[in-house]
Structures are given as C-alpha cells and as structure tokens.
Amino acid sequence: MPPSKAEYIAYLEKQKDTTKPSIDMALGLIRTAAVSVEHLTGNEYWDRFLSIAQHKLELVKKEQAEWLLICGNAAPEFNMREAQLKYQFTKGYVEALEEVIRLPHQLMETYKGVKS
Numbered sequence: 001m002p003p004s005k006a007e008y009i010a011y012l013e014k015q016k017d018t019t020k021p022s023i024d025m026a027l028g029l030i031r032t033a034a035v036s037v038e039h040l041t042g043n044e045y046w047d048r049f050l051s052i053a054q055h056k057l058e059l060v061k062k063e064q065a066e067w068l069l070i071c072g073n074a075a076p077e078f079n080m081r082e083a084q085l086k087y088q089f090t091k092g093y094v095e096a097l098e099e100v101i102r103l104p105h106q107l108m109e110t111y112k113g114v115k116s
Helices: 005-017 023-032 044-073 080-115
Strands: none
Touching: 005 044, 044 080
C-alpha cells in the first residue's frame, strides 16, 4: 500500500523536530554503524556482521525517507506509482534488515537455553 498523506505529514513533522547533526558527526556515525546493545552477542564475528547490517539499514532508511518525500511532493519528474513502489520496497527492506539484526542474539540465547 502506498504511503498515505497522513504518513507523509507525520514524516514532515518528525523532520522539523530533529536537529541537524554536523556532516562530520553524521559521517562518523555511518562509518561506525553502532549496533544497539540489546542486539550485540559478544562474539566478534556476529558483532561484525551486525555492524555491517546496521550500516545497510541506515542507508536503506535514508532512501526510504527520500522516496516518502517524493511521494508526498508528487514531483513531476517522477512517476508517482514508481515512487510509491520504491517506497514500499524500501519499507520491506528495512523490516527485513531489522529482523536480520535481531537473529544473531536470538540464536545465541536459544543455544544457551538448549545447552543448559
């Protein structure tokens, strides 16, 4: 389903409330791709994987926001249906990446439970 006008307006309101970090700070955050503590496993290989997945997630979230903006503005140089489809694609991609990021911790916890 394409984003509704309400989703677009909520997105614009959210953008007004956020402060713009400096470019250096933003680039630093992207490079490190900090993973939430709740998702860390303590295993260097899984945590490296999570860092890569987190970086990709941030990039896709940015792309999703750009498509939402295009959908709301109905820019004439874009086909509206194409913009809506791209938005939905990135929305699904974000959901999939968030699920992937949760998996390593869940796997390790399940393993600990079975091992005990």
